[in-house]
Amino acid sequence: MxxxxxxxxxxxxxxxxxxxxxxxxxxxxxxxxxxxxxxxxxxxxxxxxxxxxxxxxxxxxxxxxxxxxxxxxxxxxxxxxxxxxxxxxxxxxxxxxxxxxxxxxxxxxxxxxxxxxxxxxxxxxxxxxxxxxxxxxxxxxxxxxxxxxxxxxxxxxxxxxxxxFMKTGIPKTLQNTLDYIHKIKGNSTVQNVSNNAGVNYKWLERSFVKNIGLLPKEYIQLQRFIHAYLELVGSEKVDLMRIAISNGYYDSNHFLKDFKAYTGKTPLEYLKFQL
Known part of the structure; x- marks a missing residue:
């Protein structure tokens, strides 16, 4: 949307x-x-x-x-x-x-x-x-x-x-995993998410692809990015390193790469576009 x-x-x-x-x-x-x-x-x-x-x-x-x-x-x-x-x-x-x-x-x-x-x-x-x-x-x-x-x-x-609609639902472990990812706002790794769920990566990947249409890594990236984005556009003073680290990115370059991929612009270009 x-x-x-x-x-x-x-x-x-x-x-x-x-x-x-x-x-x-x-x-x-x-x-x-x-x-x-x-x-x-x-x-x-x-x-x-x-x-x-x-x-x-x-x-x-x-x-x-x-x-x-x-x-x-x-x-x-x-x-x-x-x-x-x-x-x-x-x-x-x-x-x-x-x-x-x-x-x-x-x-x-x-x-x-x-x-x-x-x-x-x-x-x-x-x-x-x-x-x-x-x-x-x-x-x-x-x-x-x-x-x-x-x-x-x-x-x-x-x-x-x-x-x-014919109710079938999704595996409880997968729902708990989605809830966990939302709770931590995507600030984690696939390995940590898999460990938290108590399942191996292959099960997690199959469940995500079948029910969500995304790989676990992709879903985590979406949650991490939207929260970093919200912090960016809501900040009076732009501090890319602070925003990146607080939202689980390794550094500002990692955040910049994601930002450019999702928006086609750098953060500063996007903020000017919004004006």
Whole structure:
């Protein structure tokens, strides 16, 4: 999702222009949350990032579009998009007067099960038009946009999930491992995570790839980066070494390498871009 909205979710920065609605008890194992954001009108272009939770992002109208720019590609998406996996150097630009963004944030294994997708589906294309998935999973985008109120749209999504999802879950050890990685904000190594879980690396790798669609190392990197990013953009004085070390990077060069990979810019270039 656009990282400016993910930032609000991570920090709990909610108000009347950025708010969350919890899913009903029946589907809380599938959907992490519903989010509504008023578009930031001072800037049309935003970095896209995924912290491990797949999302569906709906524009205000089925006729609204965004332009997606990747490192070596550019394309347009209409109405809604899905994103998951490790997203690097991808930006979206709003082409219409969309005033409001509606985001559905899923637990990864449940998301892939719900839409009948292999967990590696987003490996090479981490952001795609949602219509590619919807047409094969009986989700009517046209019917969704027939509702005007957020409450009606949420009810539509919840009904779809209740009618379509066959609960299977993920291994308890894997869930405990994910919880541990989130708790320590990715500030660890794969070996330490494996030791904490009491499993060997091969089991951990197979479980992550099958259920999450990412390698353990990739998932840890996402958590470590988003927290380093939040510290960077929230700092009055930029101290790259301090930010790097406090978030588990070996040094500032390691952080710079990750930052350039995810954003396509150096930290200082990105901060200027945000102004």
């Amino acid at each position: 656009p990282i400016n909205y993910l930032k609000k979710i991570q920090l709990g920065e909610f108000n009347e222009e950025a708010y969350t609605i919890s899913p009903s008890i029946e589907i809380e194992s599938v959907i992490e949350g519903f989010y509504v954001f008023s578009r930031e009108t001072n800037k049309d272009t935003h970095l896209v990032f995924n912290d491990g939770f797949p999302v569906l992002v709906f524009l205000q109208s089925c006729e609204d579009t965004i332009a997606v720019t990747e490192e070596n590609n550019a394309f347009e998406i209409k109405a809604a998009w899905a994103s998951a996996g490790s997203i690097k150097n991808v930006y979206v630009k709003y082409n219409n007067n969309t005033d409001q963004i509606f985001i559905v944030r899923f637990y990864p294994s449940a998301f892939y099960q719900l839409f009948g997708l292999d967990a590696q589906y987003f490996r090479n294309s981490p952001i795609i038009p949602f219509e590619y998935i919807a047409k094969d999973s009986n989700f009517s985008i046209e019917e969704f946009f027939g509702y005007n109120l957020i409450e009606e749209k949420i009810a539509f999504v919840e009904t779809y999930v209740q009618n379509s």
